Amino acid sequence: MRFSKLFAPTTKEAPKDAVLPSHIYLVRGAFIAQIGSGIYNFLPLGNIVLQKIRAIVKEELDKAGCQEVLLGFVTPSELWRESGRYSKFGKELLRFRDRKENEFVLGPTHEEAMVDLVRNRVRSYKQLPLNLYQINTKFRDEARPRYGLLRGREFLMKDGYSFHESVEDMQREYALMEKTYSTILERLGLDFRVVEADSGAIGGSGSKEFMVLADNGEDDIVICKSCDYAANVEAAVAKDEFVPDDEVEMSSGDFHTPDVSSIEDLSNFFKIGKAYLVKAVAKKAIYEDREEIVIFFIRGDRELQETKAQNSVDALELEDIGDEELEKAGVPVGFIGPDIEGFKIVVDETLKDRDNLICGANRKDYHTIGYSFKDKAFDFADLSLVQAGDKCAKCGGELEIKKGIEVGHIFQLGTKYSEALNATFLDREGKAKPFVMGTYGIGVSRLVAVVIEQHHDEKGCIWSEATAPFKFDIIISNRKDSEQLAFATKLYEEMQEAGLSVILDDRDERFGYKMGDFELIGFSYAIIVGKSLKEGEVEIVKRAGLERERVPVNEVMQKIREL
RNA sequence: CGGAGUGUAGCGCAGCCUGGUUAGCGCACCUGGUUUGGGACCAGGGGGUCGAAGGUUCGAAUCCUUUCACUCCGACCA
Missing domain, CATH: 3.90.960.10 (YbaK/aminoacyl-tRNA synthetase-associated domain)
Known part of the structure; x- marks a missing residue:
């Protein structure tokens, strides 16, 4: 990619109402642009990152044996009535009618639609287990969208649903999904915790959330300093060490x-x-x-x-x-x-x-x-709020409270939806039984913001290796200098041929402007072709930490391959 | 959903209180020139139904009414 052709209108000024680093840098760096309250367009850079994250999610899920499907974003209201959630879901559910006055909703989550897809098509225990997922747009008419991509109304989410003949098998899949989700977040370079969670409106018998640690997080999570216990404060329990003093005597x-x-x-x-x-x-x-x-x-x-x-x-x-x-x-x-x-x-x-x-x-x-x-x-x-300094119920260690952003949530759903929607299969005895289900979600577009929330500095984005829109940014310091232009162009072509992820900043701008964009957008490395070329050297700058290193031109390709 | 604000050029804003020729500033953009290692400089230029509708008035960005959108605090929330 040549920067001169890239549609990336970066700006020096932040949107006036953005407060979070992820929001500010994603807008300034021309990754996203707001089009309505809680609704964002993805520009080329943002879309590249989004698709990279999506691909990682898909890769790991497929590896775990899940199958990707794509459900209609628009869902007939009928299904929601059947499950009883049409009235319960509240105003977050966007409802509308078509020209024939039929009622529809924009899918905020797809338990109903997925159960409908599977019921009457999977009839036997022999066809189980089955884990289907989609990576699709969701719409939730949030009362108060904010923080850019972190709490939008329209967002991209991976939602998966598994179907089983027994609770035990569902729990096996649940454990597999916990592992798979952890792998995904590790690949994205995120510092996260898997925490015990409240099951909320989705329901079910147990759930865990995947929380990325970030100071700007909206959730409080309780973490044990000595063991692996971690829970959302909504579900956290602590060991109560209080023992009444026998000396205390009261008249009544x-x-x-x-x-x-x-x-x-x-x-x-x-x-x-x-x-x-x-x-x-x-x-x-x-x-x-x-x-x-x-x-x-x-x-x-x-x-x-x-x-x-x-x-x-x-x-x-x-x-x-x-x-x-x-x-x-x-x-x-x-x-x-x-x-x-x-x-x-x-x-x-x-x-x-x-x-x-x-x-x-x-x-x-x-x-x-x-x-x-x-x-x-x-x-x-149990009604008590766990507070910092309380003791861990598991090991007695000290508990601390940290802020987190929820990026994933897995549920042991049971038969809540299969019963409501009358989705059954024939078991080994030939008896009709409702599917035992699990459900699993990851906020894909939210992850774009979360990566930045966790990895940025005062100059801009620092994408992890797996998420950077391009790994290398060749900066031509002065494109009127024909030597620089020629060398950079040749290097660019060589790197492309080698299959490296590279963008060539060939814009007719000043050096500072291009460096600024490099730092704001956050490519992993800049290769500066400038003054030092006369001495037979280029400079390589690592975005994380901004350390510089001078490299002789005849060693550049080799050096790059090592990065 | 409760409370508070804001809508004027692509972005950020002034003008409004106290109505009066042609609606301004910074950045961005276009042309020419000079510059070229940290978001340059000089000169010239283009771009606005002043969120929308209605009203008051000789005259409305400015006053009044209605409406829409967006934002902030809170409640809520994969």
Whole structure:
């Protein structure tokens, strides 16, 4: 490729609203261009990178025995009604009608479509297992697209679905996919963790996320410093080392505590550790057909983890409620205790069987001391947010919290969709059984941004070997210098013939301009053909680190082959 | 979805409050010349239905109404 012919309108200025390095450099470097909210065009450079990543994903999946298919981006709504997700998926699902008033959706994920493809075509256990995937455009009408390619509405995703005759076989495939995904991310040069995850809207019995570590990540992940335990904070558990002190003795009864309602104040007021206090958090739980106030109780030294709380009451969503609304509903704000009546209650596990506690007395300005959970029949569940410094449940080591970007998610799906869509096969006994399924996703276009999020400097992109749009960038310092032009052109042709990935910057621009583009776009190496040519040398610059090395012209080809 | 903003040349912005000939600046672009190892300089030039629709007015980028788009904070989210 000659740079003079490449459609790569790089810019010196960043888009005004871009804050993340990946967003800024991908736009400035002419990889992508926004066309609508959360919708991006890929320019030649961006498309080269995207296709390279796509190819790696495909290669590893094919190696693992998966088969690529391509499903319609537009899906009849009928299928979504059948699975019950038409109403549940919410506004993220973009719906529309055709000229005949038939309803369609733009596929945000393709469980329904894939099950439909397989049902009635795979009839016997002899045809199993089967793992089908596609790398296709997805559309999710996100409430708030942002961060460039990291959270778009339209994006390229690899989604795979496997079909099995048993849970055991599905779990075998699940493990294989974990390994395959790890290989893909390793090939892309990413620092990532496989973490235990919440299964969210997709459902199923177990799932793991692939998190690329990045300071700008939107997810909090819990990582053990001593063993391999890692989990999304939504699913993380910690070992609770708190042991109540036998010395603590409380009389029982209500105590007048005017204007003392926060945990901080209570702890000071009673001169006692927060772990002896019971914290109440009220939320509004939203269900498909109703909403209700739920009160969660956790130990005073812990925070409520909202996803866990939501799962504990099986709600679609949890919303915050204002004090005013709570009071209207009869909740004694600031003085709520577990014995409150008329509301759904869930209590954190760490409070089970505890006594000598202080909690709200369910009337204004009073707290109950000496409260005991012993022999009480509450719904207990893990509701606690794991925090940095907590101890690992697996090995007792110290846990830390890091930021991550989710690039993949694998699910042990079970029969959720095969049952809903009545997709069955005949087992060894000739009985019809629903397929046991797994589902696996990788955000391909998101990976483009993630690579940069993890690999950049103050000048621009630093693509990994596997993702660089071109490996070598031959820079002609001054193309009016006929020697430079001739040598660079000859080198370019030689390298092309040798099958190397090379671009020749033959533009009539100044040296600084071309170097700037090299650094911004992030080719792996620049080969500068300039002043030093008179001394029989060229300069090779490695993008990562920007180290320079002078190489005699007759050794250039050999040197390049070694890189 | 709640809150807050912004739409003027390809990009970044000024002008609007206080209406008045021809709508301006920087970058980018075109032509010519000089330059050529860190995003050059000089001279000349092209490019706008001022987001859209309606209204007020002798006169609207500017005031009013409606609408669309985009962005930010939050809620939410492979």
